[in-house]
Amino acid sequence: MLWIKALHIVFIVSWMAGLFYLPRIFVNLALETPGPTSERLLTMARKLYRFTTVLALPAVVFGIWLVVLQYGANMPGWLHAKLLGVFLVLGYHHACGALLKKFERGANRRGHVFYRWFNEVPVLLLLAIVVLVVVKPF
Template identity: 65%
Template sequence: MLWIKAFHILFVTSWFAGLFYLPRIFVNLAMETEIATTERLLLMARKLYRFMTILMLPAIVLGGILWLGYGIGKGPGNGWMHAKLLCVVLLIGYHHACGSILKKFEQARNQRSHVWFRWFNEVPVILLLAVLILVVVKPF
């Protein structure tokens, strides 16, 4: 079980690196006016999004194994796990929202400002904080 937990943490951490960095690329794309720089940023964003998706899948699978296979977070007094799972669902939604935003940038249809993307970039930070508190403190 410890090997599974270690790899779960590794893949979650790696996935979060992408969740933190891709919206920063969106900030730059929203501010950029030069075509060559925009194309370079789009290439970076496409590659990062594909890699993030690959990292997300084992993170979710290994978390599922820990939860369903080993019973971590099951039974009475484990309400924290339900809250954590809600955060994971929100993170998956955020991940897919990033994919949708990337498509809009690729089609030159983005209408949001760099300021909006700066705020959007804070969502995974807040969700990570919530998950960490839920897993470590287990408040309910």
């Protein structure tokens, strides 16, 4: 079980690193006018989104495996709240993909300030999830 937990943590850290950086690319894309620099940023964003998606899959699979091994159907309340946080992170990941598609189509209508705030969402979600896992408040 410790191997599964270790792999889960490694993939979570890697996935979150991608989710921290991708919106920073969006900030720069929102500041750029169409041209070579924006094309380079779009290429970076596409590659990072794909790689981050690949990292999310084993993170979720190892997490489900841990829940099944450790709790089965008797999950404590804090774990329900943590799973809600995970679903919110998955939703955020999906939202990043939708925003990337808007940038690719040239349909982005949001400014860099929006993306600076949007970039804070995964930090808050990670904070809540880590507190739930470590403190187990209920």
